[in-house]
Amino acid sequence: HLQLQESGPGLVKPSETLSLTCTVSGGSFNNLTYYWAWVRQPPGKGLEWIGSLYSSGNTYYNPSLKSRVTISADTSKNQFYLILNSVTAADTAVYFCASGNPVRNWLDPWGQGTLVTVSA
Amino acid sequence: DIQMTQSPSSLSASVGDRITITCRASQSISNYLNWYQHKPGKAPKLLIYASSYLQGGVSSRFSGSGSGTDFTLTIGSLQPEDFATYSCQQTYISPWTFGQGTKVDI
Numbered sequence: 436h437l438q439l440q441e442s443g444p445g446l447v448k449p450s451e452t453l454s455l456t457c458t459v460s461g462g463s464f465n466n467l468t469y470y471w472a473w474v475r476q477p478p479g480k481g482l483e484w485i486g487s488l489y490s491s492g493n494t495y496y497n498p499s500l501k502s503r504v505t506i507s508a509d510t511s512k513n514q515f516y517l518i519l520n521s522v523t524a525a526d527t528a529v530y531f532c533a534s535g536n537p538v539r540n541w542l543d544p545w546g547q548g549t550l551v552t553v554s555a
Numbered sequence: 556d557i558q559m560t561q562s563p564s565s566l567s568a569s570v571g572d573r574i575t576i577t578c579r580a581s582q583s584i585s586n587y588l589n590w591y592q593h594k595p596g597k598a599p600k601l602l603i604y605a606s607s608y609l610q611g612g613v614s615s616r617f618s619g620s621g622s623g624t625d626f627t628l629t630i631g632s633l634q635p636e637d638f639a640t641y642s643c644q645q646t647y648i649s650p651w652t653f654g655q656g657t658k659v660d661i
Contacts, residue, residue: 481642481654482653498650531598531599533599539587539604539646541601541605541646542601542644543610544598544601545598547598
């Protein structure tokens, strides 16, 4: 059974770079039946899709974040990553990693999320 | 972007109640609509995909319906573990977007 777990710093300074890791266990990282995604939820707001990484290596990002975000993976470590540059307080959120269905794009399963606060 | 609007934003209910949450899309999304349950500190859980298909392992008291722009999630008989926030998501046109969430509490 696939399981995902986010990790990374809980505090990032404004203008710096947010870096998170998602470690995947319980399944094949290169399985073509799913892809990898990041989603976030700012305090008091709804969920926001950040972007997705497919087994082909293709990535798709939310246009609202595209200029600042990179999603990549290290298959040897069963991990994928989120990098968000030039963060501001508006990037404070709980960040989730998830596995996606490549046909209909639902997300399942998810990690439990990690809170990242942007503050000096 | 397609806007997803849920109603109500919150509701209070009791164990055993039947409740319905509505999700409306700003344009037609066919049946590309998914429902999630999430609780603080826990991984969000997929309940319903493609508007009406129950994800494996999810209780049959959950059901979904709708097509086009209007969708509903119904919980047939609320259980204590169902008090949570529920969010809809459209995956018809990228960027995938979510509703703002509906918090169900006691």
